[in-house]
Amino acid sequence: MRACATAFPAGWRRTLxxxxxxxxxxxxxALLGPNxxxxxxxxxxxxxECHHRKGSNGYNTEIFxxxxxxxxxxxxxxxxxxxxKSDIGKVPTLAVVLVGDRRDSHTFIQIKKKACxxxxxxxxxxxxxxxCRENELFDVVASxxxxxxxxxxxxxxxxxxxxxxxxIINVVSPEKDVDGFHPLNMGNLAIKGRKPFFVPCAxxxxxxxxxxxxxxxIGKRAVVIGRSKISGLxxxxxxxxxxxxxxxxHAFTRNPEQITSEADIVIADVGIPKMVRGSWLKQGAVxxxxxxNRVKDSNSRDFYITGDVCFDEAVGVASAITPVPGGVxxxxxxxxxxNTLDAAKRAFGLTDTxxxxxx
Amino acid sequence: MRACATAFPAGWRRTLxxxxxxxxxxxxxALLGPNxxxxxxxxxxxxxECHHRKGSNGYNTEIFxxxxxxxxxxxxxxxxxxxxKSDIGKVPTLAVVLVGDRRDSHTFIQIKKKACxxxxxxxxxxxxxxxCRENELFDVVASxxxxxxxxxxxxxxxxxxxxxxxxIINVVSPEKDVDGFHPLNMGNLAIKGRKPFFVPCAxxxxxxxxxxxxxxxIGKRAVVIGRSKISGLxxxxxxxxxxxxxxxxHAFTRNPEQITSEADIVIADVGIPKMVRGSWLKQGAVxxxxxxNRVKDSNSRDFYITGDVCFDEAVGVASAITPVPGGVxxxxxxxxxxNTLDAAKRAFGLTDTxxxxxx
Numbered sequence: 001m002r003a004c005a006t007a008f009p010a011g012w013r014r015t016l017x018x019x020x021x022x023x024x025x026x027x028x029x030a031l032l033g034p035n036x037x038x039x040x041x042x043x044x045x046x047x048x049e050c051h052h053r054k055g056s057n058g059y060n061t062e063i064f065x066x067x068x069x070x071x072x073x074x075x076x077x078x079x080x081x082x083x084x085k086s087d088i089g090k091v092p093t094l095a096v097v098l099v100g101d102r103r104d105s106h107t108f109i110q111i112k113k114k115a116c117x118x119x120x121x122x123x124x125x126x127x128x129x130x131x132c133r134e135n136e137l138f139d140v141v142a143s144x145x146x147x148x149x150x151x152x153x154x155x156x157x158x159x160x161x162x163x164x165x166x167x168i169i170n171v172v173s174p175e176k177d178v179d180g181f182h183p184l185n186m187g188n189l190a191i192k193g194r195k196p197f198f199v200p201c202a203x204x205x206x207x208x209x210x211x212x213x214x215x216x217x218i219g220k221r222a223v224v225i226g227r228s229k230i231s232g233l234x235x236x237x238x239x240x241x242x243x244x245x246x247x248x249x250h251a252f253t254r255n256p257e258q259i260t261s262e263a264d265i266v267i268a269d270v271g272i273p274k275m276v277r278g279s280w281l282k283q284g285a286v287x288x289x290x291x292x293n294r295v296k297d298s299n300s301r302d303f304y305i306t307g308d309v310c311f312d313e314a315v316g317v318a319s320a321i322t323p324v325p326g327g328v329x330x331x332x333x334x335x336x337x338x339n340t341l342d343a344a345k346r347a348f349g350l351t352d353t354x355x356x357x358x359x
Numbered sequence: 360m361r362a363c364a365t366a367f368p369a370g371w372r373r374t375l376x377x378x379x380x381x382x383x384x385x386x387x388x389a390l391l392g393p394n395x396x397x398x399x400x401x402x403x404x405x406x407x408e409c410h411h412r413k414g415s416n417g418y419n420t421e422i423f424x425x426x427x428x429x430x431x432x433x434x435x436x437x438x439x440x441x442x443x444k445s446d447i448g449k450v451p452t453l454a455v456v457l458v459g460d461r462r463d464s465h466t467f468i469q470i471k472k473k474a475c476x477x478x479x480x481x482x483x484x485x486x487x488x489x490x491c492r493e494n495e496l497f498d499v500v501a502s503x504x505x506x507x508x509x510x511x512x513x514x515x516x517x518x519x520x521x522x523x524x525x526x527i528i529n530v531v532s533p534e535k536d537v538d539g540f541h542p543l544n545m546g547n548l549a550i551k552g553r554k555p556f557f558v559p560c561a562x563x564x565x566x567x568x569x570x571x572x573x574x575x576x577i578g579k580r581a582v583v584i585g586r587s588k589i590s591g592l593x594x595x596x597x598x599x600x601x602x603x604x605x606x607x608x609h610a611f612t613r614n615p616e617q618i619t620s621e622a623d624i625v626i627a628d629v630g631i632p633k634m635v636r637g638s639w640l641k642q643g644a645v646x647x648x649x650x651x652n653r654v655k656d657s658n659s660r661d662f663y664i665t666g667d668v669c670f671d672e673a674v675g676v677a678s679a680i681t682p683v684p685g686g687v688x689x690x691x692x693x694x695x696x697x698n699t700l701d702a703a704k705r706a707f708g709l710t711d712t713x714x715x716x717x718x
Contacts, residue, residue, distance in 0.1 A: 030570060031563065033601035034577070035552055166553060183546030183553060190545050190596070191588045193394055194525060204390065211389060218393070219611045227599070229550045237549070240586070240607060242392035245618065247606035248599060252578045259604065 038227070038251035040272055050274040050310035059284065062320040064209055070330035073208070074119050077337045080356060081120040084344070092344030093122040094152040094178065094336075095144040099137060099163065100130035105156045112154075115333050121340050124150065130160050137163060138171055145173040151347050152178035152340035157230075175346070178339040180204075181229065190237045197346075198339045199238060202231035205331035206267060206288050207238050209322060215265065215286050217242040223260045225249045225276065225308070226269035231290050235267055256280070266318075268308035278313025287314055287321040290328050397586070397610035399631055409633040409669035418643065421679040423568055429689035432567070436696045437478040439715060443703070444479065451703030452481040453511040453537065453695075454503040458496060458522065459489035464515045471513075474692050480699050483509065489519050496522060497530055504532040510706050511537035511699035516589075534705070537698040539563075540588065549596045556705075557698045561590040562597050564690030565626060565647050568681060574624065574645050576601040582619050584608045584635065584667070585628035590649050594626055615639070625677075627667035637672025646673055646680040649687050 085091055094116055098109050109125065116123045126140050137155075144150045153176045159165050174182045180189075180200035188196035199207075210217060222244035226232040232248070239246045244265065249256045257280040260266050266287045268276045273293035281287065291308030307324030314321050322328055350356045444450055453475055457468055468484065475482045485499050496514075503509045512535045518524050533541045539548075539559035547555035558566075569576060581603035585591040591607070598605045603624065608615045616639040619625050625646045627635045632652040640646065650667030666683030673680050681687055709715045 029554075031558060031566060031597075032554065033597070036577075036602060183550055184543045185546065186549050187542030187544065187546030190549050190592060191542055192586070192592075194542060195391065199390060207390060218395075219613050227551070233549060233551075238390075238392070243395060243609070243611040245606065245608060245612040247604065249604060250602070252602040253604040254578050 036252070040251045040270065040275065050277065050313060059316050059319055061315045061318050062213075063315075064213060064288075064320055064322045064327060066205075066209065066322055066327040066330045069209060069212055070334040073331070073334035073338060074115070076357075077334070077341050078119040080341055080345075083355070084348070084350065085120065088348060088350075090344075090348065091120050091122055092151045092340045093124060093149055094154065094340045095124040095126065095147075095150045095176075097126050097128065097137070097140055097144075097153070097155045099128045099132055099156070100160050102158075105158075109156055111333065112336060115337060116340070119337050121337060132163075134163055134167070137168060141168065141171050145171075145176065148347070150176065151344040152176055154179050154336070176343055178336060178343055179230075180234065180339070186229070186234065186237070189234055189241070192241060198342070199335075200230060200234045201335040201339060202269075202290055202328060202332045203234040203238050204335040204338070205328050206231075206235050206290060207242070208335070209288060209328065209331060210265070210286070213286075213320065215320070217244045217265065220244050220264040221247070221262055222265040222267065223247045223249055223263040224267045224269065225256065225260065226271070226290075228269055228271075232267070232269040235269065235290070239265070239267075266309075270308045272308060273306045274308070274310040276309040276314070278310060278317050281314060281317045283317060284319040285317070287318045288328060289322050289324050292324060292329060395611070399610045399629065399634065409636070409672060418675050418678055420674045420677050421572070422674075423572060423647075423679055423681045423686060425564075425568065425681055425686040425689045428568060428571055429693040432690070432693035432697060433474070433478050435716075436693070436700050439700055439704075440479040442714070443707070443709065447707060447709075449703075449707060450479050450481055451510045451699045452483060452508055453513065453699045454483040454485065454506075454509045454535075456485050456487065456496070456499055456503075456512070456514045458487045458491055458515070459519050461517075464517075468515055470692065471695060474696055475699070478696050480696060491522075493522055493526070496527060500527065500530050504530075504535060507706070509535065510703040511535055513538050513695075535702060537695060537702055538589075539593065539698070545588070545593065545596070548593055548600070551600060557701070558597060558694075559589060559593045560694040560698060561628075561649055561687060561691045562593040563694040563697070564687050565590075565594050565649060566597050566601070567694070568647060568687065568690060569624070569645070572679065574679070576603045576624065579603050579623040580606070580621055581624040581626065582606045582608055582622040583626045583628065584615065584619065585630070585649075587628055587630075591626070591628040594628065594649070598624070598626075625668075629667045631667060632665045633667070633669040635668040635673070637669060637676050640673055640676045642676060643678040644676070646677045647687060648681050648683050651683060651688060 081091055096109055098105060113123050128137060144153045153172050155168055157165060169181050172182060174184045174197050177185060178198055180198035185196045185198055188194040222239045224232050224236040227248055227250050236246050236248050247259055249259055260280040261282050263282060264285055266281060266285050267290060269290040271291060273295050287309055289307035289309040293306050294303050295306050296303055305325050345356050440450055455468055457464060472482050487496060503512045512531050514527055516524060528540050531541060533543045533556050536544060537557055539557035544555045544557055547553040581598045583591050583595040586607055586609050595605050595607050606618055608618055619639045620641050622641060623644055625640060625644050626649060628649040630650060632654045646668055648666035648668040652665050653662050654665050655662055664684050704715055
């Protein structure tokens, strides 16, 4: 037998470092498939075709109230943080890295900060200029990785074009990656029986909505429309963990409506307003709309927010649906708080045996 | 702005170490779904029901010859290794860890060793007793991780029950994990645009068979039956990367034959002899049978090897099928050689610009 080596020697660390820092360039090699963008055919998707025929198919569709579930989650997160503060005198801290001046990113960060404030999570916001170099961003992330007083880290996406999102996500410590975008997290989510550090927030919100409403998932046909790494992909993986029979529909799918019309659970994560029509749904399907689209009203100059599902058509066909706004969105924000709390509890060694809940 | 930190400081390394060594206990928490085993209903699956009606539906089914493709791959691997030897005087080395005395594991190792010998890959086989402690196994893996003369590492599965497979897989350096079972590899396979270090061998073999025969994958309906982390799961992820519309069928799927009968490509990875019947298939489907089942002949005392698909029934319905034996199996072994070669090329810095092919 070979001589024993010390458990974590320098060479091994070097390897890990390389693994985490590998550039993972977008691949177009034959084996991994062509690197094509999902571009949906607007013919099938133009939202103006959406009809208003609420209730036409007789189903008394339940509207899942995301706001109220989000409120519940926030209350329980706040209660745990209050207990944590009185037990050990500490609270979770979320570090947020914001690069550049995108207005929407600033808005999202403000929403997240306000939500953190409300439940007692401390925030550290690090702003970097649009022109910042990759190394500067790495250094900021590394300093948060190494700071024991920071429990969760988010790098607000999208980043300016000259920065490589994949490389940045690679360097966020998987233990603090409360967005759950690290490939190690994704692998641990994909593999049955493994436990990821974090489930991406929108996915966690989506499954929480189903679970809280007692929707049976096991053995059900589920279709996820859209396969973003932020929500569609991890949602399909988690539905699989719940033993649904999952099909993934994307821009290259022919006749997506044929597949969705066989599904008991339809998850829309496309980014096309009102793409999913009433006719795409099976009678009694449960519909979770993860889309958040800003659309100009044809009658006025105002913008409004709408989902990926033609809500008015779905009502009366679906047995339940999430509205947009007020559905998955608020629960997603609540899940960021929940993930940050989980990160802090792990860091402080607080478990369900010490009176804290576990994921 | 925060003060810059060094790129890879000690705290970060500690975090990574924890990430890689985290126990990832089998989870049964509500969010991650119940941890249920896939147990198929034998009523639908008993192989003796399989009929012999070759050609009955008129399709002139092509039989994909895995042996000949494997031979091609081995020849090209051998040629690259020969060039490597003459260019830099080095060859790839595969380290194999074998725990215990399972006869089948010994046989597999012998097959792998023989295949390595033939193409010029050096092998190091480390045998540990059935009773070995987890730490002993860790130390052996760590020593291979740290040995620059070792390019690929496989830990032959299954391990004895007292050893935690997940933990062992976690500690194999992802850069040397030629089986591709590490969750970091799986995450990088799942996320579009990312490049895993390795594609698990059976999955790589399956896609190679499709690509070499010019089977169109993009936009096609693909169904993967079975979701093992070794083949079913990564195959579904890679088909997705090739823009198929993928559905995963498993033991909790109701009416699996309804879903498979809509598929252009059917991948069987169940481990139940002849479970997939001719009637499960659409006319003209391409069928890849990843099953390898040892079955007792009802007329004699002999055992024979058969796949998960009722081959005789599928012939005449499918446009193409892989036989068992002689289909995916030999290509899988060839892909282990190909992955080991890739690992060595990366270690030696040999790329396609220096006259070597890339994955």
